[in-house]
Amino acid sequence: MNRRGFIKAAGLSAFALIGGAAPFDEALAGIAPGRYGRNEKALRAKRWGMVVKTREFRRPEDYAFLADVCRKEHNVPRIDGPQNVKWLWHDTFARVFPDAVNDYPDERTRSSVFPLLCNHCDNPPCVRVCPTGATYKTEDGIVAIDYHRCIGCRFCMAGCPYGARSFNFKDPRLFLPDPPPNPAFPTRMIGVVEKCNFCAERLAVGRMPACVEASDGRILFGDLEDPESGPRRALAANYSIRRKPSLGTRPGVYYII
Amino acid sequence: MLEKLLSGPKTYYLWLLFLLCLIAGSGLVYLQQLREGLSLTGMSRDVSWGLYISQFTYFVGVAASAVMLVLPTYFHHYKKFRRMIIFGEFMAVAAVVMCALFIVVDLGQPQRMLNVMLHPAPSSVMFYDMLVLTGYLALNVVIGWTTLEAERLETEPPRWIKPLVYLSILWAFSIHTVTAFLYAGIPGRHYWLTAIMAARFLSSAFCSGPALLLLLLFLVRRLTGFDPGREAVKTLTTIIVYAMCVNVFFYLLELFTAFYSGIPGHSEPIALLFAGHGGHWVSRWMWAAAAMALLSLALLLPPSLREHRAILPAALALLVAATWIDKGLGLLIGGFTPNMFEEITLYTPTGSEITIALGVCAVGALVLSLLWKMALGVKKESRDFAG
Numbered sequence: 001m002n003r004r005g006f007i008k009a010a011g012l013s014a015f016a017l018i019g020g021a022a023p024f025d026e027a028l029a030g031i032a033p034g035r036y037g038r039n040e041k042a043l044r045a046k047r048w049g050m051v052v053k054t055r056e057f058r059r060p061e062d063y064a065f066l067a068d069v070c071r072k073e074h075n076v077p078r079i080d081g082p083q084n085v086k087w088l089w090h091d092t093f094a095r096v097f098p099d100a101v102n103d104y105p106d107e108r109t110r111s112s113v114f115p116l117l118c119n120h121c122d123n124p125p126c127v128r129v130c131p132t133g134a135t136y137k138t139e140d141g142i143v144a145i146d147y148h149r150c151i152g153c154r155f156c157m158a159g160c161p162y163g164a165r166s167f168n169f170k171d172p173r174l175f176l177p178d179p180p181p182n183p184a185f186p187t188r189m190i191g192v193v194e195k196c197n198f199c200a201e202r203l204a205v206g207r208m209p210a211c212v213e214a215s216d217g218r219i220l221f222g223d224l225e226d227p228e229s230g231p232r233r234a235l236a237a238n239y240s241i242r243r244k245p246s247l248g249t250r251p252g253v254y255y256i257i
Numbered sequence: 258m259l260e261k262l263l264s265g266p267k268t269y270y271l272w273l274l275f276l277l278c279l280i281a282g283s284g285l286v287y288l289q290q291l292r293e294g295l296s297l298t299g300m301s302r303d304v305s306w307g308l309y310i311s312q313f314t315y316f317v318g319v320a321a322s323a324v325m326l327v328l329p330t331y332f333h334h335y336k337k338f339r340r341m342i343i344f345g346e347f348m349a350v351a352a353v354v355m356c357a358l359f360i361v362v363d364l365g366q367p368q369r370m371l372n373v374m375l376h377p378a379p380s381s382v383m384f385y386d387m388l389v390l391t392g393y394l395a396l397n398v399v400i401g402w403t404t405l406e407a408e409r410l411e412t413e414p415p416r417w418i419k420p421l422v423y424l425s426i427l428w429a430f431s432i433h434t435v436t437a438f439l440y441a442g443i444p445g446r447h448y449w450l451t452a453i454m455a456a457r458f459l460s461s462a463f464c465s466g467p468a469l470l471l472l473l474l475f476l477v478r479r480l481t482g483f484d485p486g487r488e489a490v491k492t493l494t495t496i497i498v499y500a501m502c503v504n505v506f507f508y509l510l511e512l513f514t515a516f517y518s519g520i521p522g523h524s525e526p527i528a529l530l531f532a533g534h535g536g537h538w539v540s541r542w543m544w545a546a547a548a549m550a551l552l553s554l555a556l557l558l559p560p561s562l563r564e565h566r567a568i569l570p571a572a573l574a575l576l577v578a579a580t581w582i583d584k585g586l587g588l589l590i591g592g593f594t595p596n597m598f599e600e601i602t603l604y605t606p607t608g609s610e611i612t613i614a615l616g617v618c619a620v621g622a623l624v625l626s627l628l629w630k631m632a633l634g635v636k637k638e639s640r641d642f643a644g
């Protein structure tokens with residue numbers, strides 16, 4: 001960054017620290033060019049987003065299956081206990097949408113589970129608080145982590161209101177087979193934070209995210225800024241909610257309820 | 258002035274030796290943490306900061322509290338603090354050293370810590386915290402050293418020191434304010450998301466820091482005969498009482514908003530801290546803190562009691578313990594429980610974690626001992642020592 005660029009960024013950030021006004025959110029979020037190299041087949045969007053058609057999922061196993069696909073795709077270790085690592089998992093309505101709970105929920109809401117993952121927020125607190133820029137937002141709206149820059153301060157974990165991030169308390173490679181399930185995707189080192197990356201590495205080579213591909217059309221993925229995209233058409237036709245909308249993070253994951 | 262470090266009674270050397278052993282011992286545990294990662298600690302996916310960061314927070318407060326001596330001396334020309342001001346400044350130096358170490362031991366990848374400077378992120382409060390803490394350390398080292406040197410040479414300190422002193426006063430407020438901003442600007446952490454956080458931090462720092470300073474100075478008086486001065490102690494105690502009253506008041510304000518509004522997000526962390534849903538160990542500590550805070554005020558408010566030679570140290574110790582539990586335990590646990598799914602994940606620091614934290618405290622004690630030894634040596638020569 002040149003000097004003027006720095007002064008501008010510093011000024012904007014200082015302003016945004018105080019004001020947090022919408023036009024400055026972008027400055028605050030620190031948009032950086034994608035660090036995932038794209039080839040000519042790469043899928044492109046202004047703002048990637050996801051829509052989960054929760055009515056089409058019946059059992060927890062349906063989500064567990066997708067979580068497994070994700071684990072294999074990204075070499076996510078399976079570690080027991082509270083120091084575990086997870087990118088995609090599922091839980092009850094009350095835990096996924098704690099501020100939308102109802103004293104008398106209908107049977108389906110009471111008994112179903114819902115998937116959880118990073119929301120790739122438009123105004124992500126994790127990016128704002130990261131002191132090294134290791135967590136950054138790409139120009140197509142994906143919140144990614146540079147595992148080689150992360151110092152493991154875990155400020156981003158305190159900052160994420162969705163519990164989407166995991167810290168590698170233990171060496172993850174000890175919990176993976178050798179070779180890892182997907183040798184093409186890097187395994188992480190101990191002491192860094194990780195989370196769902198919306199399969200940026202797959203988009204870069206023209207493939208849809210792994211969970212989307214495995215969901216048989218029950219999870220839609222596409223450009224939220226394109227009214228003709230699959231997600232936008234589904235949102236136009238159905239009632240949907242996002243997690244903790246009152247916090248102003250503007251999640252990119254929608255749930256059709 | 259360094260020669261002052263070389264002579265001393267046997268107890269002085271034994272003390273240094275003890276600290277060095279403690280540092281070496283906990284250093285070994287830290288090496289193990291480097292190998293096995295933070296899995297050695299009681300932290301988890303849900304409670305991702307623990308004892309290290311909370312001690313960091315507490316000692317930023319201790320560092321900032323030096324201003325309670327500097328401000329009256331330089332803004333109000335209160336002469337009586339002159340004799341002990343250097344001890345406050347040097348305590349700030351030791352405290353900032355501890356803060357830096359507490360951050361380092363908390364990092365998952367400490368060898369990359371320079372990334373904070375190599376890739377500065379001006380939107381992160383941690384970036385500013387690093388700037389203000391290093392600045393504060395430099396200010397206190399320079400000011401402390403220069404004024405002590407002047408005292409040794411029996412001259413007036415150079416004139417350029419004055420602007421630095423004024424700067425350090427503002428700076429002291431900034432370090433704890435920025436540290437509060439680490440917490441108070443995070444959406445979704447209900448216990449932290451409160452505008453009064455910085456004010457609460459400052460008030461708790463301005464009572465607990467000077468209280469710790471006085472306790473240590475009483476110890477020094479026992480050991481060396483150095484007397485901070487009756488009047489000075491009296492005035493500082495008054496400052497402590499005011500700050501503690503404000504601190505308790507601010508906490509009560511939190512309680513009002515949390516419980517009168519009835520918003521679960523606001524009340525649940527506090528309810529957890531005190532009622533401990535299913536018996537969280539921290540609730541016993543929190544009640545103890547509340548009791549100690551009130552008892553310390555009961556002992557400190559009436560002048561006849563607080564001027565009593567035996568009661569004062571006891572009251573100050575109660576105050577330090579109460580504020581430590583509030584900021585050194587409750588703050589972090591209340592912030593992370595309930596978690597983002599409104600569930601409760603217990604956090605209990607492990608033995609290794611506590612050992613490493615003690616090691617950091619031992620480094621702080623070592624720095625403090627050496628700096629204070631130097632100051633005491635100079636004071637003895639310049640006969641600014643007793644009575």
Ligand code: SF4
Pocket residue numbers: 117118119120121124125126127143159160161162163164165195249
């Ligand atoms: S869900 Fe959490 S980790 Fe993901 S972008 Fe939002 S704040 Fe960041």
Ligand code: SF4
Pocket residue numbers: 129130131132133134135145149150151152153154155156157192193
């Ligand atoms: S843990 Fe890593 S990604 Fe998270 S805030 Fe710290 S440096 Fe950034």
